[in-house]
Amino acid sequence: MFCPKCGIEYREGFYKCADCGVDLVEGQPPDTEDDVRYVEMVEIFSTYNQGDIAFIKSVFDGEEIKYYFQGENSNLMVGGGSYARLLVKADEADRAREILQDLGFL
Numbered sequence: 001m002f003c004p005k006c007g008i009e010y011r012e013g014f015y016k017c018a019d020c021g022v023d024l025v026e027g028q029p030p031d032t033e034d035d036v037r038y039v040e041m042v043e044i045f046s047t048y049n050q051g052d053i054a055f056i057k058s059v060f061d062g063e064e065i066k067y068y069f070q071g072e073n074s075n076l077m078v079g080g081g082s083y084a085r086l087l088v089k090a091d092e093a094d095r096a097r098e099i100l101q102d103l104g105f106l
């Protein structure tokens, strides 16, 4: 049994989600491990510079900001190197922009 709204799994014998008050659904909850896919992502930066990408990744990892570099390893990008767009969760975009500003990227 699981809650279709928040995805929490319940033992047998529960019929309503304690958090949402929603009726539980039979079966296994959908795979929510990679919750980046389910939240709104906004683009805050783009670069051709592999060094910048690696650096931003290490900083955001340290700050525990969820991010996604789109097109990082794209084979379509020939000649000019790899062009990557940095996406972060919408609710963390302001913080991520501030960090990039402090680092001199923006």
Ligand SMILES: [Zn+2]
Pocket (backbone or CB within 6 Å): 003, 004, 005, 006, 007, 008, 017, 018, 019, 020, 021, 022
């Ligand atoms: Zn719930």
